[in-house]
Amino acid sequence: MITVDEVRNALRRVVDPELHRNVIDLHMIHDVQIEGDSVHLKLALTTLECPLLDTLSEQVHAAVAALPGVQHVAVEVVEMSSEEVAAAYARATSGNGQGGNGQHAAPTFSVSSPAKGAEVVSLPRQLSPISHLIGVTSGKGGVGKSVVTAMLAASMRRQGFRVGILDADITGASIPKLFGLSGNLKQIPEGILPHQTSGGIRIVSTNLMLHNPDDPVVYRGSMIAQLLQSLWKDVVWGPLDYLLIDFPPGTSDAQMTVMTELPVEGLIMVTTPQELAGLIVRKAVRMSQEMHVALLGIVENMSYFVCPDTGSRQEIFGPSHIEAVTSLAKVPLLGQLPLDPQLSLLSDAGEIEKYQFPLVDNIATALQQLIPHGDEKRDGVVAL
């Protein structure tokens, strides 16, 4: 029959990617029990919200299941006490030449801004391989940029992708409200944990860092840059297929700052028939060229209204010229969305994930097709 020592020896091959030590040396395996060909054990993690929970427990399960004579493996994940967490970090740091005082330096919001070239990949970034970082922009506020970001994220999530939203619209952060999220973000030893929506979208926003989310946020340019850097470097997103960034509106410094601070792969632009679409699109094209970030496509929001009584399509903001503009600018039109009272009701109720609309799914699919897929590795973005 298999022995406890054999199980523990097998588990020495499972290394915690954050602490760079194996799970046995870190005392993460408790209560190994063996009955015939069945093994039951506990895997103790620093927090149950650890983004590596699934990965580590699968690796532990696989290592034990591979032992000859083992037919059934049960891995119970438990949370370490704060003393155990401190001891685990002490063990990790004592064995890797980083000093052994047992103190784990938790990342803070007030990170300094090293020159881009000299960037050291932070621990939260190492724990957060993100395949695609896509920005959502608009010419001005109020056109539905945040709503479109939220709907696209929800659609992608329903398609089974791992999705996050970084609400970089610092002075008009509305993403948490759309998903009914409140309460400050939690800091764990590994970094800042995003909030999760009921559908499993991970969200980070400055509004989740303020004591009173109704307080106005007043930042100077340099502070915005620091805050964005911190949101990028200190958040433990865990692995994501798509991270959507809700940009500040306009083609101002604030937008440029986001593009400078974050390795944005491509942009989509939200506009309405009211906006001077030609001008907005030309500005967006110029900005994306200057910043070397691809403009992937345009979404026209509030394009029309479908009259509930007659089903007729009313262009209440006037006729759209978006198709002519996008074809002239050679930017794909990803889709046109109607003005829909149901959407505004669900947004106000913090239930935007309940809004399901085929046209939004089409836009999400079109967007995915425009993004180059492959195993390319970008600055700060790791392909899964």
Ligand code: ADP
């Ligand atoms: P922005 O991010 O561009 O400032 P928001 O996404 O916050 O704009 O949207 C502004 C308001 O318009 C919100 O109250 C939202 O619910 C509403 N809204 C946006 N798009 C639509 C739409 N297609 N139908 C109905 N209401 C919409």
